[in-house]
Amino acid sequence: MAHKHTLKVSVGRSDEEPATKRTKPDESFNPFYSSMWDEISKVYYTKRSLEEFDRRTAHESGDKVLTSARRKFGPLLVSDICALRDLASKGGPDLSILRGYSWLPTVPETKSVTNSAARSAGNMPSAYDANFERFMIEKVHVLPPNWQDPHGDEDDEPREPQNLGLIRDVLIQSRDSLAPSQWPEKNFREFKRAAGMNPDEEMVVKFEFPFVSGLKDSQYVVTEYIRFDNLDELHKDIVALQPDKAYGADRNDINSNVREELARYIVPASISTLAASNSFLELMGSTGHPGVAQRQAIHNGAVGARAMFYLQNYGKAIPEYDDNAYTLSSTYHPIGGILQMFATHPVAPPRHGDEPHYHMTLVDAFMMKGNPTKFREGAAAWRNGQQWAQQQRDAFIQRANNIDNRRSAALQQASAGTSNGKGEEDTATGVRPSTETVGGKGTALEKSAGR
Numbered sequence: 001m002a003h004k005h006t007l008k009v010s011v012g013r014s015d016e017e018p019a020t021k022r023t024k025p026d027e028s029f030n031p032f033y034s035s036m037w038d039e040i041s042k043v044y045y046t047k048r049s050l051e052e053f054d055r056r057t058a059h060e061s062g063d064k065v066l067t068s069a070r071r072k073f074g075p076l077l078v079s080d081i082c083a084l085r086d087l088a089s090k091g092g093p094d095l096s097i098l099r100g101y102s103w104l105p106t107v108p109e110t111k112s113v114t115n116s117a118a119r120s121a122g123n124m125p126s127a128y129d130a131n132f133e134r135f136m137i138e139k140v141h142v143l144p145p146n147w148q149d150p151h152g153d154e155d156d157e158p159r160e161p162q163n164l165g166l167i168r169d170v171l172i173q174s175r176d177s178l179a180p181s182q183w184p185e186k187n188f189r190e191f192k193r194a195a196g197m198n199p200d201e202e203m204v205v206k207f208e209f210p211f212v213s214g215l216k217d218s219q220y221v222v223t224e225y226i227r228f229d230n231l232d233e234l235h236k237d238i239v240a241l242q243p244d245k246a247y248g249a250d251r252n253d254i255n256s257n258v259r260e261e262l263a264r265y266i267v268p269a270s271i272s273t274l275a276a277s278n279s280f281l282e283l284m285g286s287t288g289h290p291g292v293a294q295r296q297a298i299h300n301g302a303v304g305a306r307a308m309f310y311l312q313n314y315g316k317a318i319p320e321y322d323d324n325a326y327t328l329s330s331t332y333h334p335i336g337g338i339l340q341m342f343a344t345h346p347v348a349p350p351r352h353g354d355e356p357h358y359h360m361t362l363v364d365a366f367m368m369k370g371n372p373t374k375f376r377e378g379a380a381a382w383r384n385g386q387q388w389a390q391q392q393r394d395a396f397i398q399r400a401n402n403i404d405n406r407r408s409a410a411l412q413q414a415s416a417g418t419s420n421g422k423g424e425e426d427t428a429t430g431v432r433p434s435t436e437t438v439g440g441k442g443t444a445l446e447k448s449a450g451r
Contacts, residue, residue, distance in 0.1 A: 126239040127295035136295075140234045141349070141357035142302045144294070145342065160361050161325035161345040167363055170388045171341065171381040177214065178376045187211070188372040195334055200285040204334050205244070209283060212332070212339070212368065212379045213386075220386060221274055222247050228268035234302055234355075241268070243300050247386060248277030249393050255404040258314060258397075265310045276311060276397060278304040278327040279389040286334055293331040294340075301329035301344030302358040309346045309356060311396035315403040321348045325361070326392040328385050337368035339378045341385055 087093065126132060136142040143158045161167075176182060195208040205224070210217070228241040251259060251273050259267060259275070266276045280300035282293040304327035312326075313319040325345035332339050341363045346356035366378030 127292055127299060130291065132238075133295050133298065135235075135238070136298055136302075140238070140302070141355075142234070142298055143357070143359045144298050145360055145362045158359050158361070159323070159347060160359075161323060161343055163324040164343065164361060164363065167325065167343055167388070171364055171384050172377070173380065173384055174376075175380045175383060178380055180372075183376070185372050188375050191375060192337075192369055198286045199334050201244075201283055201288065202285075204283050204285060204332070208334055208337075209281075209332060211375075212382050214379065214383055216383065217386070220247050220390065221250050223269075223272050223274045226269050226272050226274070228303065230263065230267055230269050231303065232264040234299075234306070238299075241299055241303050243277075243280045243296070244283045245281040246274060246277040246300075247279040247389060248274045249397055251275035254397055255401045257404045257408070258311075258400045262307075262310050262314065262400075266307045276307050276393045278308050278393050279386055280304060280329040282329075282331045284331070284333045288333065290331065290333060290338075293333070297329040297331050297340075297342055298344075298360055301327055301342055301360050304329065305344040305346050305358050306356065308392065308396060311393070311400050314396075314400040315407075319356075321346060321356070323347070326389070326396070328363070328389050329360075330382070330385070336370075337375070337378070338365065339368055339382060340365045341381060 133144060137144070137147065145158070147158050191208065191211040194211060195203040199208065223243075223246050225242060225244060226246065228243075228246075231241070233240060246268070248268075251267060254266070254275055268274060268277060280297065282296045282300070284290070284293050305325070308326040309319070312322075323345065325343035327344045328341055329344060330339060330341045342360050343363050344358055344360045347359050349355065349357055364381060366374060366381060368375045368378040
């Protein structure tokens with residue numbers, strides 16, 4: 001329900017201040033952000049919601065003061081102006097009885113923008129505000145893990161992906177590179193000491209998480225802190241995505257026609273070759289708040305799942321939903337070495353033609369600093385997850401490229417007058433962009449020499 005000009009604040013989770021990171025969101029008032037408050041049904045008691053409440057209260061109070069003054073006083077006469085000038089020349093009225101008085105500020109009118117410049121300038125709602133999650137649930141239809149609709153609407157109940165069991169089977173597979181003979185216990189001690197006692201995020205990125213990701217991480221197409229300002233956002237009123245780490249394909253591996261048609265969903269930034277990202281990581285320093293990281297992961301997972309959905313349905317007149325997940329988004333906190341891995345999948349909207357809804361599911365969690373065995377389990381899950389995600393996007397890209405190649409061949413034949421009359425239906429052979437691409441339960445994801 002919209003709240004017009006009256007902001008009701010409910011006591012709930014406090015606002016988390018952003019930890020020391022590469023950039024901080026703009027803490028000053030901006031007119032673009034305020035439009036969010038009228039669109040969510042419940043507003044949590046946070047710093048930003050209080051600022052918005054004060055702003056609207058000041059606006060309304062100012063209107064009342066000005067209206068009262070206009071009713072009580074008429075226009076000034078020439079004699080009044082002369083009297084005022086005379087009073088001013090003698091020092092003006094005695095204001096000593098007025099203490100702590102300040103005039104009400106001018107309040108700018110609210111408006112909404114959709115261009116990337118405004119979204120990249122910190123002028124939009126972001127994961128640093130606890131109300132962001134509710135906005136994503138109610139306006140973007142992205143459901144976090146364990147979400148329960150207070151109204152009992154079945155359309156808004158979270159659903160697990162059908163291939164959740166298969167993903168879990170993939171993650172728990174052991175890796176030869178993490179066997180005790182290849183990864184001795186002294187490495188575990190080095191991992192625990194890597195970032196120091198109270199590491200900030202930069203220390204975790206440089207010195208601690210590389211123990212988890214392993215040497216093979218450098219073989220992936222991966223970006224750090226790149227703003228995804230080329231994509232259409234999930235909603236016009238939320239900030240552009242900026243993952244700590246994003247894994248995807250090289251855009252040059254995708255046919256130019258496919259890239260151009262799906263650019264708004266799969267080509268995140270012009271300054272990177274990354275495309276079709278379907279695995280993300282949010283890292284925290286020791287003072288980082290897990291709530292912020294999870295809200296970032298919710299946003300990451302939905303954008304990645306959308307990219308896979310459009311690649312999967314490339315060339316189809318009517319999109320199909322198979323209720324499987326092909327996207328992973330993870331969070332890592334150095335206190336305890338807690339790694340959480342989530343899967344996000346698209347769900348058909350209640351009304352045909354609407355944008356997909358997205359449901360996020362916790363796949364598994366690992367406390368990696370407990371002992372060497374826990375570390376090996378978490379590190380194996382992370383590395384297996386990256387390899388699995390790569391297999392999914394590669395299969396979808398190959399399928400889309402095959403469709404584009406057949407289209408191009410048919411156009412060439414038609415232009416030469418030798419068209420065979422075949423349609424453009426999806427008849428790709430040898431490409432199975434589904435849960436089968438991981439090879440099924442028990443399939444080894446790593447050879448003995450791999451990391």
